Amino acid sequence: MTIQHNKVLQKPETFYDTFVRKGDSELKATHYCPGCGHGILHKLIAEAVSDFGIQDKTVVVSPVGCSVFAYYYFDTGNIQSAHGRGPAVGTGYKRANPDSILISYQGDGDLAAIGANEIIQAANRGEAITVFFVNNAIYGMTGGQMAPTTLIGQKTTTTPYGRNSHSEGFPIRMSEIIATLEAPVYVERCMLTDAKNITKTRKAVRKALKAQIDHKGFSFVEVLSGCPTGWKMTPQEAKNWIDSALSKYFVPGVFKDVIEEREPIIIKSEKPSPEDYHKLMGLSHLSEKEDIVPTPKKNSFHEELKIAGFGGQGLLSLGYVIANVAMGHQYEVSWLPSYGPEMRGGTANCSVKISDKRIGAPLVANPTTLIAMNKPSLEKFVNDVVSGGTIIYDSGLIDTPPSRNDVTVIGLPATEMADKLGSTKAANMIILGIFAYLKKQILSDQYIRRALPRILKNKAFHDINQKAFQTGFDYADKHV
Amino acid sequence: MKKVLMKGNDAVVRGALLAGCQNYFGYPITPASEIAEGSALLFPKVGGTFLQAESEIGAINMLYGAASSGVRCMTASSSPGISLKMEGISYLAGSELPCVIVDITRGGPGLGNIAPEQGDYNQIVKGGGHGNYKLIVLAPNSAQEMCDLTMLAFELADKYRNPTVIMADGTIGQMMEPVEFPQPVTSFPKKDWAVKATAETRENLISSIELDPDRLEVHNQKLQKKYAIIEEKEVRCEEYRSEDAEILLCGFGIVSRLLQSVVDEMRAEGIPVGMIRPITLFPFPKKIIDVYASKKNVRFFNVFELNNGQMVDDVRLAVNGRKPVFYYGRMGGNLPTIKEISGEIMKNMRQS
Amino acid sequence: MSASKGHVIIKASECKGCQLCIEACPVHVLKLAEKLNHMGYKPATYTGEGCTGCGICYYTCPEPGAIIVFKGWDTWSEKAMCPVCQKETKVYHAKNGKDVVLCTECLNPIP
Structure with missing residues (x-):
């Protein structure tokens, strides 16, 4: 007769046959102490992974703590992570490889202390991962220090007089916390004591993994587990202490189970061909012919602009347009804003450099042209303008004209003029018209008109931008 | 090819996508936020993932996870955020995971400010995280290089299984310049070491732990050999009007743009000045500096930085006492003016 | 027994x-x-x-x-001569190797 394998309970295939990564001669036994709960949970997980037939696509993230070496045992893909960061590592992995099954295996220090944020956030995003959380109320690997789940009065090497709530606070109940979040689909606390509870844990492990296999989202199983060494007890005493103390504070139970109600989320992303990338990024919307003035670089040209005023006057945009236009004429350009909080109200300015040669420093210290749209800006930069340069300022907003007689000064009430056209926001385009007129030997005004809708894409302003540009251009024709 | 006027930060995002980067994990911070915003906009369009992490620690560890699977992935931040990422960076280096980290540096220490400083040189180039590791560090000085070096960063990261950093100050990130975008990368190296959740890769392990001192030493020696190869093969450096220069200016990032202007101005006055700009901060162009340091006509080196003198240590090590090495720096996010720099050089000319 | x-x-x-x-x-x-x-x-x-x-x-x-x-x-009936135990013992098929039969007493493979 053929023997049925399910008639034999033996080391699941998801364990390595020999634990060669341990690097010692003990190739069949774990590094865990006698009676340690980790081994029991490992076995339940390995069995479930084998039974579900997901061994090849499973990746286990090992934490820092006693189970740091989980990769010695699980014959799956393995990633060892930094202390507490398993859920973040798992998130990155699963996002990059959504077809995998990702297990984050963590202890109480790892998950509830140093990694408390990572677990909460991964749970809250509903990452499609499964977290197994071994709560043994102590730091095992480092030699028995207090864990965030250490009970009040429990003695550890860092609470030698017993944990005191006035000093160390209270043990943290992670399952309860995670169950309050919207995204997780399954949260249960179990314990590894007697046959009945181990069976419950076995079911919980399988249910949590099944939820991930079915694309239901984030599942979390907390396991109260014995640490005879850390607790300085025999394995039997440890088991009894879970029963009589630990499980009284960390009460086992299902805290959340909405697996059935949740629809599966299957991530299928379209992967366009790289040939289409330029188009997708908006880098190929115009042909070269349309975009470039065909007779460039006839002129030696060097211009340094400082454009300054209130945030919201569109001055960074003005600089952007000028730089774009000059680039269309195949000049070298740079545009540099004053950035950060200044942009959000208050004053704003930008530096634009245009040159027929490679541009060095992008910051304009001594502008050849200053465009000042408010008084503080004019005052700040007026003396920086090079002798023989140009100052364009809004005479409607600035009552005292610049006190320089070695520069060309053009004052016009640009904002008022723009207001008459229908929007004060178009003042910048009036100034553009002025600037274009001044540089008409070098920059084609026809090109500017043609390029404007491409550079400033907001269609609502296309008409008024053209009108304002013309207004400025005409004004300069008459007055300059 | 067509040029697009674009911020350095935006060019980084496009360069990453053209290099085949599929996963972005990050946390907003000025002056690097455009990279997160641009990624949020564009990564989904190419079937990739953008995720705003809960913290820099979250982001760097997500990068660790994604890189473990063999995909090209990146994160970006600015100085204080990079400090927070240091733990993860050490792990990435230890586990030899290829990925790209962009640091748009700002003023420090502490919260400092958002103005352009280069005070991250030591934490990025010299470590920052614990252990005997090196990052490959690229320092662009234009929007074009923000694209090009980002693409190169992915290539080098994969080639050497090493995290690679784009370190640019806030000015380079915020500045707009014309950028020509190359064609997308279509062939990628095989990554047999990656954990791909397949039968073939089931045996693979991504890990930085090795309890046995001998074996950890072997691992470290292997890393050092790799770094030596990188130093041999991957140095990139711009030498500007330096061939006959008697005075060599040295600076990276935005400072090199200022120095370039200074060189042009002083050359116009007949002063034989040239510039050496390290593009790779690791590997540092020591051999190139060494050549200049042994030239008879070279009078001195003058290093300019936006920090308290960090790269100057590497220049001094390369010069090794053969010539004077002067340092001038601004901090707090201030850029020196051209006049200030040339004044400093003139002063040193009188002294040496 | x-x-x-x-x-x-x-x-x-x-x-x-x-x-x-x-x-x-x-x-x-x-x-x-x-x-x-x-x-x-x-x-x-x-x-x-x-x-x-x-x-x-x-x-x-x-x-x-x-x-x-x-x-x-x-109910197990499959038996074979185990060369290690030097007697006839019950056998089972090992988990990994499809054709490997193990002695249930000493866990050694039986050819």
């Missing part, structure tokens, strides 16, 4: 003597061995009779491969 419904093998070389299985066994057929194993533990051992094949000891055991439980032992 055995009318037992199940059978349990505890690999002395993998057992750390924590006794969780001994305590958990509902029919009390496990005990500590007298002899220390190579790790210095007194391993658990099967008294030889009365196992029901319930598997509780298997799930209670923290070591991945220390315990093997055979269910329905009384």
Whole structure:
């Protein structure tokens, strides 16, 4: 007769046959102490992974703590992570490889202390991962220090007089916390004591993994587990202490189970061909012919602009347009804003450099042209303008004209003029018209008109931008 | 090819996508936020993932996870955020995971400010995280290089299984310049070491732990050999009007743009000045500096930085006492003016 | 000799003597061995009779491969000559190698 394998309970295939990564001669036994709960949970997980037939696509993230070496045992893909960061590592992995099954295996220090944020956030995003959380109320690997789940009065090497709530606070109940979040689909606390509870844990492990296999989202199983060494007890005493103390504070139970109600989320992303990338990024919307003035670089040209005023006057945009236009004429350009909080109200300015040669420093210290749209800006930069340069300022907003007689000064009430056209926001385009007129030997005004809708894409302003540009251009024709 | 006027930060995002980067994990911070915003906009369009992490620690560890699977992935931040990422960076280096980290540096220490400083040189180039590791560090000085070096960063990261950093100050990130975008990368190296959740890769392990001192030493020696190869093969450096220069200016990032202007101005006055700009901060162009340091006509080196003198240590090590090495720096996010720099050089000319 | 419904093998070389299985066994057929194993533990051992094949000891055991439980032992009929035990023993098919048959007493492969 053929023997049925399910008639034999033996080391699941998801364990390595020999634990060669341990690097010692003990190739069949774990590094865990006698009676340690980790081994029991490992076995339940390995069995479930084998039974579900997901061994090849499973990746286990090992934490820092006693189970740091989980990769010695699980014959799956393995990633060892930094202390507490398993859920973040798992998130990155699963996002990059959504077809995998990702297990984050963590202890109480790892998950509830140093990694408390990572677990909460991964749970809250509903990452499609499964977290197994071994709560043994102590730091095992480092030699028995207090864990965030250490009970009040429990003695550890860092609470030698017993944990005191006035000093160390209270043990943290992670399952309860995670169950309050919207995204997780399954949260249960179990314990590894007697046959009945181990069976419950076995079911919980399988249910949590099944939820991930079915694309239901984030599942979390907390396991109260014995640490005879850390607790300085025999394995039997440890088991009894879970029963009589630990499980009284960390009460086992299902805290959340909405697996059935949740629809599966299957991530299928379209992967366009790289040939289409330029188009997708908006880098190929115009042909070269349309975009470039065909007779460039006839002129030696060097211009340094400082454009300054209130945030919201569109001055960074003005600089952007000028730089774009000059680039269309195949000049070298740079545009540099004053950035950060200044942009959000208050004053704003930008530096634009245009040159027929490679541009060095992008910051304009001594502008050849200053465009000042408010008084503080004019005052700040007026003396920086090079002798023989140009100052364009809004005479409607600035009552005292610049006190320089070695520069060309053009004052016009640009904002008022723009207001008459229908929007004060178009003042910048009036100034553009002025600037274009001044540089008409070098920059084609026809090109500017043609390029404007491409550079400033907001269609609502296309008409008024053209009108304002013309207004400025005409004004300069008459007055300059 | 067509040029697009674009911020350095935006060019980084496009360069990453053209290099085949599929996963972005990050946390907003000025002056690097455009990279997160641009990624949020564009990564989904190419079937990739953008995720705003809960913290820099979250982001760097997500990068660790994604890189473990063999995909090209990146994160970006600015100085204080990079400090927070240091733990993860050490792990990435230890586990030899290829990925790209962009640091748009700002003023420090502490919260400092958002103005352009280069005070991250030591934490990025010299470590920052614990252990005997090196990052490959690229320092662009234009929007074009923000694209090009980002693409190169992915290539080098994969080639050497090493995290690679784009370190640019806030000015380079915020500045707009014309950028020509190359064609997308279509062939990628095989990554047999990656954990791909397949039968073939089931045996693979991504890990930085090795309890046995001998074996950890072997691992470290292997890393050092790799770094030596990188130093041999991957140095990139711009030498500007330096061939006959008697005075060599040295600076990276935005400072090199200022120095370039200074060189042009002083050359116009007949002063034989040239510039050496390290593009790779690791590997540092020591051999190139060494050549200049042994030239008879070279009078001195003058290093300019936006920090308290960090790269100057590497220049001094390369010069090794053969010539004077002067340092001038601004901090707090201030850029020196051209006049200030040339004044400093003139002063040193009188002294040496 | 055995009318037992199940059978349990505890690999002395993998057992750390924590006794969780001994305590958990509902029919009390496990005990500590007298002899220390190579790790210095007194391993658990099967008294030889009365196992029901319930598997509780298997799930209670923290070591991945220390315990093997055979269910329905009384219905197992496949036997072969084991060269190690030098007698006819019950055999089962090993988990990984499809054609590997193991002796259930010494766990060595039978050619």
